[in-house]
Amino acid sequence: MLDDLDRRLLDILSANARISLKELAQEAGLSSPSTADRLRRLEDRGVITGFTVDVSPAALGYSLQAIVRVRPMPGMLHIVEKLIRDTPEFIECDKVTGEDCFIAKLLVRDMEQLDGILDRVAERAETNTSIVKSSPVKRRLPPLGSGGR
The missing domain is CATH 1.10.10.10 (Winged helix-like DNA-binding domain superfamily/Winged helix DNA-binding domain)
Structure with missing residues (x-):
């Protein structure tokens, strides 16, 4: 506590x-x-797990951010998971319940790069991609108290 x-x-x-x-x-x-x-x-106690730096993707040339829902084809779950892990442009990925198995965040420089990555995934999974227009809530801490802040 x-x-x-x-x-x-x-x-x-x-x-x-x-x-x-x-x-x-x-x-x-x-x-x-x-x-x-x-x-x-x-x-x-594992409350603090590390200290990090916040880097601007745009300053590194990544002009597009996408959220990709991924539904692997039968027998492809572990292969798709490895593909996502091994693709550095996937900066975050959650394994979820529901129709899709993964929800991933992807940073790319342009649409051509996005298409190339999605083409590799599409060989083994169905994808549904949304381009991020803005992030009104950045990653933040949850309420730290027992009843909120």
């Missing part, structure tokens, strides 16, 4: 994972050693 200080630390880190330990401690109202200890315990 998280206490108020743990939630405060996670809120601060989710806004800026590069914040220094000293600044984090100041914003949370703790000493640096106490803050370091709390962070270590959050990592040990």
Whole structure:
């Protein structure tokens, strides 16, 4: 279970994972050693699983983002899963219940690249693709309290 200080630390880190330990401690109202200890315990408990960098796909030349629903043909589930894993343009993929087996997020430079990737998948699965126009809600933390924030 998280206490108020743990939630405060996670809120601060989710806004800026590069914040220094000293600044984090100041914003949370703790000493640096106490803050370091709390962070270590959050990592040990599996609450914090890593620190990452947020990179702009557009700055790297990826102008299109697509959501692809994938329904493998009979006997192709593991082959399609491996194909998705081995295609670096698939930046995220969830195995789901329902008619489709996978819902994946794909970043590509242009429509030609999208078609090439989808053609490889289509040899083993049916796909349904939607181009992302905007992302009104970026990836974020869920509510950290027992009844919301």
